[in-house]
Amino acid sequence: MTLFDAFRFDGKRVLVVGGATGMGAAAAELAQAAGAEVIVADYAEVTLPGAKAIHVNLADAASIDTAVEQLGGPVHALLSAAGVADGTPGIERINFIGHRYLIDRLLAGGLLPRGSAIGFISSAAGLGWEANLPLLKEYLAITDFDAATKWAVEHGKADYMWSKQAVCAYVATQAMPLLKQGIRINAICPGPTDTPLAQTNKETWLGFGADYRAELGIEAATPLEQAYPLLFLVSDAASAINGITIVTDSGYFSAGLTEVFPTATPIVRFLSGR
Numbered sequence: 001m002t003l004f005d006a007f008r009f010d011g012k013r014v015l016v017v018g019g020a021t022g023m024g025a026a027a028a029e030l031a032q033a034a035g036a037e038v039i040v041a042d043y044a045e046v047t048l049p050g051a052k053a054i055h056v057n058l059a060d061a062a063s064i065d066t067a068v069e070q071l072g073g074p075v076h077a078l079l080s081a082a083g084v085a086d087g088t089p090g091i092e093r094i095n096f097i098g099h100r101y102l103i104d105r106l107l108a109g110g111l112l113p114r115g116s117a118i119g120f121i122s123s124a125a126g127l128g129w130e131a132n133l134p135l136l137k138e139y140l141a142i143t144d145f146d147a148a149t150k151w152a153v154e155h156g157k158a159d160y161m162w163s164k165q166a167v168c169a170y171v172a173t174q175a176m177p178l179l180k181q182g183i184r185i186n187a188i189c190p191g192p193t194d195t196p197l198a199q200t201n202k203e204t205w206l207g208f209g210a211d212y213r214a215e216l217g218i219e220a221a222t223p224l225e226q227a228y229p230l231l232f233l234v235s236d237a238a239s240a241i242n243g244i245t246i247v248t249d250s251g252y253f254s255a256g257l258t259e260v261f262p263t264a265t266p267i268v269r270f271l272s273g274r
């Protein structure tokens, strides 16, 4: 035993939802390297050697029920990584409602023991959640899968930005009630990261902040660079961190907010609802 063991996952089971590709896949591999037994639940084929693979469609509650039945034991760290871009049918379920439903099923089944932790991947697109908190709380109060889906569609909120704001608000509002059960919840809010999803939407996703990165001489983040803080958040080393959405964007948001990089200021003000 060393002091540094709090960063490791020996003897722990880590479930990565959306771990077939991109940041989730990087986090799954990293968790294995940190000693974890890794289970990957995804819609796509899982290729990570040594990981248990479970098929799940987050847009479908019955599919999530079936996936949870296949877990075969407790989950000490849940990484809620799956997400899709605007234009994907069911985005409100895949990016938020399905993840929350899965967490509720794990809680109901006693599968998230005391000491476990949840790490979401939200997005810089979700950072305006505080300005929208009253409406987000109205939405979050609808915990039924179909009723929440209906609300999002009927209110014109079945979109990427709202789904990520919902994740941030969910993380913040659940910090206290979950910790009563010994469970922590946090999120990362990545800036542009070079993943299959970003490549499919290259102009908007990887074009975002390109001027900032050019001035600094840096590239968009790699999936592994996002996996490091995500896995840290669900490690015992982060036991004092709860209810927080960490911006992992190489400083773009801060530079825009403070007008240190004025070109970013209007978009950052828009995204943060200020």
Ligand SMILES: NC(=O)c1ccc[n+]([C@@H]2O[C@H](COP(=O)([O-])OP(=O)(O)OC[C@H]3O[C@@H](n4cnc5c(N)ncnc54)[C@H](O)[C@@H]3O)[C@@H](O)[C@H]2O)c1
Residues within 6 Å of the ligand: 017, 018, 019, 020, 021, 022, 023, 024, 041, 042, 043, 044, 056, 057, 058, 059, 081, 082, 083, 084, 094, 121, 122, 123, 124, 189, 190, 191, 192, 193, 194, 195, 196, 197, 198, 205, 223
């Ligand atoms: N790449 C970026 O620039 C960026 C920036 C901010 C936030 N994000 C977020 O990061 C997360 C990871 O995305 P990524 O960029 O690694 O992309 P990705 O496409 O590589 O990973 C997303 C994963 O989600 C899975 N998935 C999609 N639909 C699903 C469904 N219906 N049921 C179950 N799984 C499903 C995919 O199969 C894939 O494995 C997403 O939540 C995304 O919104 C990405």
